[in-house]
Amino acid sequence: MKRIAFIGAGKMATALISCIYKNGASSSIIASDKNSKNLANIKKHLKIKTTNDNKEAVRNSDIVFICVKPQDIDNVLNEIKGVIKNQLVVSVAAGVRLKHLESKLKGKRVIRVMPNINCLVGEIAAGFSAGKFATKDNIDDVSKILSYGGISFQLKEELLDAVTAISGSGPAFFAYLIKAFAEAGVRNGLPKEIAVKLAAKTALGTGRLLMEKDISPEELIAMVASKKGTTAAGLEVLKKNKTKNILIKTINAAVKRSSELGK
Ligand SMILES: NC(=O)c1ccc[n+]([C@@H]2O[C@H](COP(=O)([O-])OP(=O)(O)OC[C@H]3O[C@@H](n4cnc5c(N)ncnc54)[C@H](OP(=O)(O)O)[C@@H]3O)[C@@H](O)[C@H]2O)c1
Incomplete structure (x- = not known):
């Protein structure tokens, strides 16, 4: 197993x-963060090495995941560029382009990944793009790491803004829908806790059905909706209120913001 360093030990790194x-690869992971509280928190749940020294983490690694906010990434790159030798640098920062990463880390191997928080439960949906100095082995390593938690696709970099919106921000959008379903359940008499669980489990099962039975969303809708039935009544409201347009606008707004972050 390759030795992996995480710079920034917040939500995404965790x-x-x-x-x-x-x-089963805990012994090969080191997390570095300037915030000792985050390191203590991560150590409580996961038995990994931690440090406050980014350079030390980089020196003792083969792959360096940079997991700080986009506005903090230049500080990190400036700090570690002198100690990067053959390590692969993987950035998960939304909107930060390969061109920018490569201009800071001249001639170094870089891969840009857009993961999502769902890898906390082994359900990541990610996209990634390789920089011009990344090797086939580097790409295989990143693919393998991401495959531990779900699925990933190597894509042209210009498509990562769309991945950022759908996969990166997606869990928040789905949680918003689940919250709305649950609120409706409560208004119709269900206890809140039960309504949230029913809505969340239904979302989970819907995703699994689409993935595991290889059926399209349209086919699934047809499997559930019978003429003049309850689903048809609800779908009519979705159509009348142009809900699809609202959801497309939601994704488009996130795509636009991701693209702006990269400028
Ligand atoms: N959260 C998501 O769902 C998600 C999804 C996809 C992609 N991402 C990407 O993942 C990255 C991290 O997001 P996050 O949500 O994990 O943020 P986060 O929870 O705020 O974690 C970032 C951590 O990095 C630390 N940090 C900042 N500057 C540092 C430095 N110079 N050296 C070492 N550590 C430093 C921060 O410390 P302080 O708190 O003290 O600043 C914080 O502990 C972002 O670029 C984001 O675009 C996040």
């Missing part, structure tokens, strides 16, 4: 580390 950890 989710990625949990995935790798569950696959």
Whole structure:
């Protein structure tokens, strides 16, 4: 197993580390963060090495995941560029382009990944793009790490803004829908806790049906909706209120923001 360093040990790093950890590779992970509280928190749940020294983490690794906010990434790159030798640098920062990463880390191997928080439960849906110095082995390593937690696709970099919107931000959008379903359940008499669980489990099962039975969303709708039935009544409201347009606008707004972050 390759030695993996995480710079920034917040939410996304914790989710990625949990995935790798569950696959039995804990001894090869080190997390570095300037925030000791985050390190203590991660150590409580996962038995990995931690440090406050980004350079030390980089020196003792083969792959460096940079998991800080986009606005903090230049600080990290400036700090570690002197100690990067043959390590692969993997950035998960939304909107930060390969061109920018490569201009800071001249001639180094870089891959840009857009993961999502769902890898906390082994259900990542990710896209990634390789920089011009990344090798086939580097790409295979990243694919393997991401496959521990679900699915990933190597894509042209210009498509990562769409992945950011659908996969990166997607869990929040689906949670918003689940919250709305649950609120409706409560208004119709269900206890809140039960309504949230019913809505969440229904979302989970719907995703699994589409993935595991290889059926399209249209086919699934047809399987559930019978003429003049309850589903048909609900679908009519969705259509009348142009809900699909609202959801497309939601994704488009996130795509636009991701593209702006990269400028
Ligand atoms: N969260 C998601 O669902 C998600 C999904 C896809 C992609 N991402 C990407 O993942 C990245 C991290 O997001 P996050 O949600 O995990 O953020 P986060 O929870 O705020 O974690 C970032 C961590 O990095 C630390 N940090 C900042 N500057 C540092 C430095 N110079 N050296 C070492 N550590 C430093 C922060 O410390 P302080 O708190 O003290 O600043 C914080 O602990 C972002 O670029 C985001 O675009 C996130």
